[in-house]
Amino acid sequence: MLLTLTSTVLFLVSKQCEESSSCRLKTYSIPCNPSTYCSHVEVLISVNEIENNESDFNVTLVAYNMDPSKSHSIMLTFTGQKRTLMYSCAKLRLGKTESGVFNNKRRLMTGSSIYMNGNLICTWIAQPFTSKQTPYDVELLDLVYSANYSIALVSDVIDSVIAEDSTELPWYQLAFTKCGGYQIYGNNEYQLIIKKRTDFVQFWINSFDKNPKMLEVSLSHESSFLVILCNYTNPIVYGYGLSFDGTVGFLTDDKPKYNKIVGNLCLVDLPDTFTCKKGLCSIWDSTFNLHIKDDKRHHYNLQNLKLSESISGSKSSCDDLAILSSFVIASILMIIALIFYVYSHLAKKWVSYDT
DSSP states (O other): OHHHHHHHHHHHHHHHHHHHTOSSEEEEEEOOOTTSOOOEEEEEEEEEEOTTSOEEEEEEEEEESOOTTSOEEEEEEEEOSSOEEEEEEEEOGGGOEEEEEEETTEEEEOOEEEEETTEEEEEEEEOTTSSSOOHHHHHHHHHHHOOOOEEEEEETTEEEEEESSSTTSTTGGGGGGGSSSOEEEEOSSEEEEEEEOSSEEEEEEEESSOOOSEEEEEEEETTEEEEEEEETTTTEEEEEEEOTTSOEEEOOOSOTTTSEEETTEEEEEEESEEEETTEEEETTTSEEEEEEEETTEEEEEEEEEEGGGOOOOOOOHHHHHHHHHHHHHHHHHHHHHHHHHHHHHHHHHHHHHHO
16 A cells, blocks of 8 residues: 555656656656566656755656566666766565665665565665765765766666756756745856745855855845855855944854855855844845855846845645655655564564574
């Protein structure tokens, strides 16, 4: 029953998201000829938001209708000029499973896997923008900024190239921010991505091909300024407010979890309110002039910006299905692990009683 629910959710996700061209999920598949006994294989690549305002990068490999009497393997590969990132998912004899992510031949992580009723599911989750990165997070960052990877799906001996590059992936150049209520400003050099949270405003400054020493984003409101400084040399991030009377107040603290530089991305959270002539003003409801510059050179200007009036995208039912699919898969894997643990624990007790 649980596997049926999972398969149904995954099917709904892939079909609905393909129709709506969601920016949060991309599905590829190897079709199966119904007249022959073969396995339909697909991969779901998605980006989901979680409670601590991080972004989960999820890769899920699914193979349906696998011959239970044989061992099987499915793989997803990203092949670049100097390396190959490979996701491996295998069903061994007696229903055991193995999963892993490899950079060339070096294992980066294992992942989660399950085989039930002829269906094999493997899933891997990463948070590449966290301050404590795993080796897999670091490798995945290159796929965010580089499109020079061909993508292939492998089912046993069938090898199918499903994409010549990685530009359609939801994480490429942070494409997932084009939906879900993000604000996006900038040009082909720098991109400012903004989102309102419960009691603060999240700012992401994305650098495409440039590697500046210092990047500055300023929002001016009447005689007040909100400034974000991204120091790529150290690296460290500052956010401060400059009021009309010359007073400087820091709006960020020393928590690297929320204010940090990861790869080309500068991330900072600012409180929603700041000091202005009226006393306290809201970042979200105020009108600003936006300026972006690096190493003292201006690159982007925008006048009369009001964030509350320029939502770039909205959350779709496809996003909810993507999150639900990941939740269902994770729940199933936890339940199966618990069942195996209880069973093995009871088996040990039975053995001890018999002896």
